[in-house]
Structures are given as structure tokens and as C-alpha cells.
Amino acid sequence: MEDTMALQNDLTPVVEMKGITKHFPGVTANNQVTLKLYPGEVLALLGENGAGKSSLMNVLVGLYRQDEGEILVRGTPAEIHSPKDAVQLGLGMVHQNFKLVETMTVAENVVLGLKHLDFIPSFSEICRRINTISRQYNLQVDPRAYIWQLGVGEQQRVEILKLIYRGADILILDEPTAVLTPQESGELSRIIAQMIDEGKSAIFITHKMEEIKRFSQRVQVLRKGETAAVLETSKTTPSELARLMVGREVLFRLEKKICCPGEPVLEVKNLCASNEAGRPSLQDLSFIIRAGEILGIAGVAGNGQRKLTEVITGLDRADSGKVVIQGKDMTNRTPLDLIQSGVSHIPPDRISMGIVGDMSVASNLVMKEYRSEPVVKRGIFNYKEVAKSAKEKIDAYNISTPSQNTEAKFLSGGNIQKIILAREIGACRGLLIASYPSRGLDVGAMEAVRLQLIDQRNIGNAVLLVSEDLEELITVADRIAVIYEGRIMGEVPAEKADIKIIGHMMAGASLKGAAQAAAEAELGEDGI
Ligand SMILES: Nc1ncnc2c1ncn2[C@@H]1O[C@H](COP(=O)(O)OP(=O)(O)OP(=O)(O)O)[C@@H](O)[C@H]1O
Ligand SMILES: [Mg+2]
Structure with missing residues (x-):
């Protein structure tokens, strides 16, 4: 794929991923993907649910190992075998589903996994450093608070703080605003802008078109694990991006017939x-x-x-x-x-309340039908009916999964949400x-x-x-x-x-x- 910015061709990218392929049982999450991030820029990474965005970034930070391809960081080939290697290279990621330990304090979470360093500061020293960063970035967090006491917006701040504390200058933000209020998103954009001003670079995953415009200079669109386009943000439009992403026109307005309320x-x-x-x-x-x-x-x-x-x-x-x-x-x-x-209920917190990650996609889909026919007949489970009902829902909601029997936790974030929607709307x-x-x-x-x-x-x-x-x-x-x-x-x-x-x-x-x-x-x- 040709890069669109001629000027940047002279610069060495801070991150260059070349020909990355990553397979999972039954799916190819990434197929020969090339990605470049230039110093001081925000690259938006866009794509349908299941397109391979999180997988690609997990490869970059050493959580997954690619099957093919290589990664260069600041022009040098990098072997990133673990998140620790990534931290040492200055890479930091805020994950789609936060990875904080609920029963630990903010300060403990911030230093978690940094044990390989020769010197671990005292708890009060860690708190002092956190407070300094809080002031510098206007990121209000109490270092002594427990994670379970915090709302999602505050947890998000802890994740960002963790990156800054660890000195990351290549930031990977996987849908950081998906769970934030508009006010909190505004706050986050201010913090990102400040970090970019300081010379850091970022890859920003989002589904929100207005954020692509607000944050990024370039946008890379993934489609079914492959690169569909790399564009300059200022030269594209939401409808072009939507078309590249899903391969069809997307209406931004819905037709609705007149409402006729009953009882x-x-x-x-x-x-x-x-x-x-x-x-x-x-x-x-x-x-x-x-x-x-x-x-x-x-x-x-x-x-x-x-x-x-x-x-x-x-x-x-x-x-x-x-x-x-x-x-x-x-x-x-x-x-x-x-x-x-x-009554059906689509809960706000899909991971902890909406699904059982260790159960199959099919079981999660029919969970509400366990007490009634045809899934259960005369007290006996009818597996054929379970499979049939699950298949109907997978098709109707376009759920991307290798099979019905895949454990739900292996699906992409958006596809997990689709399981809940299919089950609840269906019931x-x-x-x-x-x-x-x-x-x-x-x-x-x-x-x-x-x-x-x-x-x-x-x-x-x-x-x-x-x-x-x-x-x-x-x-x-x-x-x-x-x-x-x-x-x-x-x-x-x-x-x-x-x-x-x-x-x-x-x-x-x-x-x-x-x-x-x-x-x-x-x-x-x-x-x-
Ligand atoms: N650990 C895993 N085990 C098995 N399959 C996986 C794993 N992680 C990702 N996948 C599969 O790889 C594909 C790409 O998933 P990925 O999470 O990268 O999508 P995404 O673009 O981030 O989507 P979303 O917008 O929904 O978050 C999906 O089909 C997913 O089921
Ligand atoms: Mg994802």
C-alpha cells in the first residue's frame, strides 16, 4: 500500500509493521498487514467488528506472537515477545477491556508488572509520582483508591496514567472512548493532544467518525484482516470510510414509521x-x-x-x-x-454482566431459552434445537465467529456485544x-x-x-x-x-x- 503523505516518506516511522499475519483456530485475524506510524502523528485504525484491529495491536505489544511478518521500532527490527519487551521499547497500550486488578489500589496497578526493574520505589514515592503526573496532565485520580471503587471514566484515567508513568511514547489506544461520557471523551482528547505536543505518537482505534476527524492525521482501514486503504483524514469523508469498512453504503439516517402506542x-x-x-x-x-x-x-x-x-x-x-x-x-x-x-435486558457492562466468557457462543446465545421449549423438551436438552437457534441468531446479527462452539471470550469486542443483543432482543x-x-x-x-x-x-x-x-x-x-x-x-x-x-x-x-x-x-x- 502506498503512503499518501509524500512528506512522510522521508521520515523513519516510529513503528513499522511489515506483512503481519496472525491466525487463530478457524480465523485469520490479520493477513499480510503493513502499518506505519510516523513520529508525532495520530493514526486512526478503523474497521468492522472482528476486522482484526485489536489482534494487530496485541501483536505489536507482545500479547500475541505473529505467524509471519516483522516489526521495526524506530527503524530497528524488534523482537517483542512479551508486554515487558513492549514497555522497554516505549510502547504502551490501553486495552479495549481494561486490564486493571479490581482488588488492588491505583498505585499498585500502575507499577504492576514492573518488577523487572532494578529499583522499586516505596508506596509513598509511587503515590507522589502519580500525583505529579496527575497535576501535569490534569488527570484526577486518587492513587490510594481501590479499582473497584472507581467508575469506568476513572479507570480509563488510571490506564492512561499507567502509560505515562511507564514512560511510553508510542501510545496504542483501543477504543478508549467507547465507555466514556461525552465530557470524559473531551477530557481524554485534551490529554492526547498534550501528549502529541510533547512528541509522542499514537494509534487510535475508534468506531466514531467524529473522533477520527478530531484526533488523527491519517486513517488506516482494515477489512476482514487486510488493509483496505490508508488515507489522509482531511481528504476523506465518513461515508467513504464507512463504505471502505463494510463494503456497502451505510445510511446515517433511519426511516421510522409513525408510532401507534397501545396499552x-x-x-x-x-x-x-x-x-x-x-x-x-x-x-x-x-x-x-x-x-x-x-x-x-x-x-x-x-x-x-x-x-x-x-x-x-x-x-x-x-x-x-x-x-x-x-x-x-x-x-x-x-x-x-x-x-x-x-423483560429483556441489555446491560451497560457487557463483559462482567452480559456473557459467560468460558461458555460457547451457542450457549451464550440461547441462555434465556434454557427453561422453555423447544430448547428443552420434557426436561431434556435438545442440542439440535440449541444449534438451530444459535445459527439463526449468528446469521441475523452477522456475528463473526469461527464456530458456534468457540468460547465467547475469544470473540472481538463488538461481536461479544452482538451476542448479547441477539439473545436479549430475541427473547x-x-x-x-x-x-x-x-x-x-x-x-x-x-x-x-x-x-x-x-x-x-x-x-x-x-x-x-x-x-x-x-x-x-x-x-x-x-x-x-x-x-x-x-x-x-x-x-x-x-x-x-x-x-x-x-x-x-x-x-x-x-x-x-x-x-x-x-x-x-x-x-x-x-x-x-
Ligand atoms: N485470543 C483469540 N483466540 C481466538 N480468536 C481470536 C482471539 N483474539 C481475536 N480472535 C479472532 O480474531 C478476529 C479479529 O478480532 P479482533 O479482536 O482483532 O477484532 P477487532 O477489529 O478488534 O473488532 P472489534 O471492533 O469488535 O473490537 C476475530 O474473528 C476474533 O474472534
Ligand atoms: Mg477490538
């Missing part, structure tokens, strides 16, 4: 709940979702969304108020009761609770999932869609309610939704106040 399916009445510390996390929440309707919940993560979905699905308890499903009081019932009353009998369903999906899969949600509504199910992506809420939902500090600030019909007004409500304004603030801001803009 109430979910009624939430004056719901109150509190967190572990006893503070209120849901405060007097009320709303109704009818059959054939999608209610979107907009809000910055951490404002009670998780509590709300967990109370509805029986995973957590309400202090007071009611959850009524299809006319039946289901408040504080068990998760099994709720599953049996037709929905009335109410579907979907939290951030398109996280980590490529543009093609994202479009397919949004269509699936709309389909569920069209066939008469009620859908609760929790998302931070306002575009997604506006295109998919029928009504949008905004949650802030556990309260509903107001509700608007999606077709009349104004992103600015919703933004103000997400920051705590009432509907009226938000409309006023948005109007004033507009006047201000006109006046300039």
Missing part, C-alpha cells in the same frame, strides 16, 4: 432508591412506556440510569414506589420473575431495556441494531433506551426523557427534540429553564 407495558410510579452509601440515587421517578413505543433516557452517565434499569430488571431494590409491568406489580421481584414476565416478550446498545459497534452493526430496536417497537414491544448519544436517541426513540441526579427533568417528543435544550436539561435545568437558556444562547450568537 401501558411499563409503569414506573414515584420510584425511589438509594446507593450503597444510603444516598438517594432515584428520586420520585415516574413514567409510562406503552406497547409499540420507545422511550429514550438521556443523561450524563452516573445520574441514576444504571440504578433505574437494575431496579426494573430485579437486579437491585427500590426503597419505595412501584414498577408495574403489563398491569402486574413487579416491584422488587427477582430477576427470574422479571425474565419470565417478558423480548413485551419489554426491552437497552443500555447503550450500540457501544463498541462498527457503523454497519450500529445501524442494524438501531433498526432492530425500531422493529421491536413496530411489532408492539415497549423499549426503554438508555443512551448518551443524543443522535441515537433522536433517531431511534419516540419520546426522550432527561435524567439528572436521579430525577426526570422533563420529556420531549423525539421529532421535536432540540439537542441544545436536552443538553441544558442533562446539566440539571428544567424543561422550561433549558428552553430559555437555549433561546438566550441563540440570541447571544446572533448578536455577535
